[in-house]
Amino acid sequence: MKINRLLTTFMVSCLWVTTGSAAELATTVKPVIDIDKIDTLKPTLTVPQCEVALKLLQEKLPSNVGDLHAVNQLLQIKPVEWRGRMKVDEFLGLLSTEFTQAANLPKSFSSGQLQAKDALLKYTLSKGMVRYANHTRMLIQLDAPPAVDEESGMKMVLNLADSLGIVREEMDLQSMKSNVLKAGIASANETSSVRPAIDVERTYFIPRKINGIEVQDSMMIVGINNFGELAHFRLKWPVLKIAQAESKSVVKREDLLSRVHQWVQTNDNQCDKTPTLVNMHLAYVPVNAATDDENDQSDEQLPEPVFVPKLIVNYMPASTEEETGNANQGGYEESFDLF
């Protein structure tokens, strides 16, 4: 990581020196590169130019990037305290009967766990985390019926979300995906298609959006078994608190574009070929996600997350595996400051 950052810094420095801005380099960190002049910078670079990627990046850069008013709007979020909307009895009623009977839930339903014969419920509401797993309901039964249909399972998911107090508008139901988890089986030396695969459960993955903007590392995952029972779920739904921007000035479009371009050049050693996919969008990113300093801390210890809006770039280099036998490079993602 550190070497990577050093390399990026070095490359940015090279560009600056070429444009004769050494004095400015000493006074500011942010590079401002005129995109029209990038061709003139070509000789100074020791890596491919990624010109194809640059054109794609220009096309994909969201229109509101660099717009002071639009970007500032992203900071105007009123947090929804869903924890106060939670209907505890209703919620527990959806889980194992053992939990419903155990009416000894702590008065301050904030952090802890409930354990039943086959099930475990863990929760740290200050971080927006609730997790449940019922081991009996997750077992595979060879004679079980097929997975529940998407619609009936979705009703259960929405009931669960309502009982937890989740605001429906924050559930990105358009991007929501449900998929059937299957188990393939075969004896050794049999090919994989000999026996039909078994439906294990239908899993729902519900991402989160606020005002149309993705919230990273926040989602609801729910598994409904083939008997229509809640087998497991994981909720990561912290109250969205926005971090104060360190700077009130907004990064210029061309500045941001050049940073993204530098990043592509550093990380894609075949970037002169058309990448498979390039996409950019805005998202709220938790700024206190796992860091090296917090390696030994568990979720319970980490501070309540705060978010900042950032530009997210997803980049999948050209696949060259089949023609060269080289390894696929894998897709990579980076977030860039808007302020």
Next chain:
Amino acid sequence: MIRYKVILMTLLSTIMVNTAVALEAQLWGATEWPNSPCTGGARGYWDDMGDAWYDEITNTGFSIFGLCLWGHCDDAYSRDYRYVNGNLNADFFMETQLFPAGEDRHSNRVDEADAAMIFTHGADWNNAWHGLMRKKDSNGDCFLDSDTELRAGDYDLEFLHLSSCNSLDDNQISTAYQRFGYPDKKRKLHLLTGFHGCMWIGNSFVNDYRDFADDAFHMSIGLAWMQNMYRTNINGQYTQCPVAYAVGSTVDDCLNRLTTEQYDAVKSDPSTAGAYCYYYYANCDPDCEDAFGNAWK
């Protein structure tokens, strides 16, 4: 007085945690491949992703008189070995019984651990995963070849996680059990996890690896891998397709292992790999590959 009590309790709880014999975890991988001929694009966040898993599986947390307040306490794995970049080459992982230069059961090598993760670029080559290393191995190439060189589990390893493109493609399923240890050995790897097609590396994936390790103490490791690594919302269009693969003496034995084995509930080694079974998501369609299952049509 209260302060002394707290100190005393802390010491006692520490002693209680340390008296347990911990299983061992190892982390292997690379983030940069700058030197020819073993070149590849840099992926700076990959070690953060791997470390998130490594830190969580080894997170002892805190307990008082047997009551685990957070972390995994006695169930946590020990930090056995971590090797990132350096002279990463396939000899480190190569089956000792097959290749004289193979080191897989040497001290601080992968088959000496109980759970291990390898993160690196990968390719699907001849219906097998080939993981890109940083240096050439004794066989003269830059790749760890799963079809010929990787035979983990016959010495000790139980769980192997491959954070790598094409590490468990659908066309590898019918032969992947061969990676589960040298054939004439009674000991076998229990579970292999990987990806069908290309996977993703980035900051937003770091917590997926932490959550995976955490969940695998509460549900089957295979299911924890599936639910935390399946990503459909990478900008609303990209899919990442995890696969979890187990072996057993029979189909029932295999399914039992796949669905119930946790980091804190490790079963005895499968005596034979008479059957294999695997989790996948129906029609999962990643980059770099067709939808899962198309290879069999």
